[in-house]
Amino acid sequence: MAAKPNNAIYDLHDKPPFFTWLGLSLQHLFSMFGATVLVPLLVGLNPGVALFTSGIGTLLHLLITRGKVPAYMGSSFAFIVPMAALMKTIGYPAVAQGIIAVGLVYLIVAVVINFTGTHWIDRLFPAEVVGPIIMVIGLSLAGSAASSATMLNGHYDWKIFVVALITLLGTIAFNMFLKGFLGLLPVLLGIVFGYIVAMLFGLVDLSPVAAAHWFQLPNYATFIGHDGFHFYPGAVLSMAPLALVTLSEHLGHLMVLSKITGHDFFENPGLERTLAGDGTASVVAGLVGGPAVTSYGENIGVMQLSRVYSVWVIGGAAFFAVVFSFIGKLSALISTIPGAVTGGVGFMLYGVIAAAGLQVIVDNKVDYSKKRNLMIAAPVLVVGIGNFHLQLGAQMDFSGVAIATLLGIILNLVLPKVAASEQ
Template sequence: MSTREAVLDVHDRPAWNQWIFLSLQHLFAMFGATILVPLLTGLQPSIALIASGLGTLSYLLVTRGQIPAYIGSSFAFIFPLIAAISFGGAAAVMLGTFTAGVVYGVTSILIKAFGVGWLMKLLPPIVVGPVIMVIGLGLASTAIDMAMNFDEDLNEYVDSMRHFSVALATLAITILASIFFKGFLSVIPVLIGLVAGYVIAYMAGIVDLSAVVAAPWFHVPDFAIPFVTVTPEWSWTVIVIMAPIALVTMAEHIGDQMVLSKIVGKNFIRRPGLHRSLLGDGVASVMASFVGGPPNTTYGENIGVLAITRVFSVYVIGGAALLAILFGFSGKIEALIASIPNAVIGGVSILLFGIIASAGIRLMIENELDMGHKRNLVIASTILVIGIGGAFIEVTEFLEIPAMALATIIGMILHAILPAKNVGYGNGQLFISLDKETNTTEVDEDGSAGTSFYNS
């Protein structure tokens, strides 16, 4: 467990000649994951970068500059975003992202008024664990299709051997970086994998740089601004898709706050309070919806950077947010990101989505859930088959409950009505008492406990 003193504490301002490099370090830690979400969903990476920067600045404002957390695109919403886009394009993404932010905001108000116990009862480990597994495994076919270059127009794989070879090489490098690299490099294996895979793809002849050469250094992204460039449209289907996933990511948010509190040595759960950090997360997603970006959430990658560097300054975090916004207005950078072949993204995604699924298993193991108990088997099995199998309910012509949302809702219902509820909590490690001044989360020197290079 880390006991070293801070190099820069929360409110320390770095020297000007160090500030930009420290901020770039945080930016690079989140860069790979944040751009991967829009690449997988068809959104603009530049808008996602700008949304993450605006979201982080708003988060710092809401939390009164007391929590050094970076906000970025959430992987938990990849499948819901793809579904939302199929329903209504940019307008649906706007509504869905806004809905996720509102759910966070309403929850923060309820926590402020009634405490956090009700949320913990609603989302026990036996529900959260399998739902996280569904988030990862539900995207498995997407990763493979990208890795093997599936052409939707032809409905077949094109030049799959070459593309899959590049994907496997990218996967291998990402794995090696995550296992064997030390220090800061151990926090950015996704970025390392993307860069190395890009070089391999270029040598394999599947990279087209013509758009990068032609792109201007400065450009204004195609923002989806409500009532300016896009007219918002109400859709219960989109709301039902997004709202349950927001509840699940709240459990991840709470875990991040616990780990962050331990690393920094301050109880952020108590001050500025969980209600403020959740509200900050919600406001960040609302800000993202105003520009057409994906829902945002706190990033485990940046928590790892804090643990390694001991640089806790919110000024460094704010600097990283400003740099993300500047990068978002660079045409060259956007074109370079867009030129990343599907094989490279698919190679990284194979590991990334698998790790998200494994995180659900890890959560159940750490909470010592008795999977031999019929109650737990029933809940977990039902969630997994409904979520991964793609079941859905068409309520009306304009309202559909898709698989992931349906699995989450049914899981919560089963937990509420089946007897022996205490079995669903295991040892309760997911929901350590939030009233204590300290928590028992252990953090290694590399920030590995409770953090990783994926974001869910």
């Protein structure tokens, strides 16, 4: 198989053979499943609906971006605090209205960009800003992976550590020593291998699979309550502003995708389309009972490792997500993958995102002997990785990644090209 100029095995519009396609799509499904169902479990929503909306949202995103962006849409962690608070005090109708408002903010920004253009992107995000931000996106997840890979029910457990380490080493070995069809599935094989090891250590509980029905309709909900429609402005005001924060994460993920695939998605299909796809996916999620959605770093990591960027593969994963949301036993089986396994694989997936940011710095020859570049990168890295977040009240929490992105943009705009001591 001849390699593409961007070193892709399957590029954006390449359609793999059926069984290869099947394996690659399942690899993406398993990689995002844990995080996508974790959000509704933390908030009190239905995991089956979240799986359904992640698949539908991804298909809508592919449709709106004209099949040009291989992004998978999963449950967003950015809105957990306000969603959980609203579920406890009011119920899902309020949450739904907040999620729909989030999607509408994305759509409004997309319309604005459609008229103003995207040339300002290059000014806001030069390599000295993009590189550190991409690194932060990957490394900010390191703590989550480490916690999953060491903790069981809130306590340290050496078995979790061992399983996670074996899973990581297995994933590395599959990446390095397999070729052909199996060489395209290192993450999927790592998850399966880790799952088997976890079973040997007694960390897998199959009782949810036995209890689940083969066919199980997701528990859909709407923004209309049992007693009719009521507007909840507080829900909208608590969630809509957070969309301005997750916009920065959207930009970061799009930068990573552009870097690893060699395609400039800011130009084609354009930021206005990617934002419209993201916003539409969240609106639909709010209409049927799911959480707000966003593009997933886990799936970006899978693409970086496999060098498979095909939108057909992402579409296949979305299709399986929709199908699996109706097959109770399959959903239950995937949900039994322990944190030790996802954490072990996460060490690899999150690390390759960070490495993509490092590659941006190297390729653009960013000189860190210059104080300006150093003064941008240093605080961005520490603020983002350390999750220096801003919490306003009980319902608004601006993540360290968002603060780091905003800080990088501001420093790039206000700092002089040359420090006074260097003149």
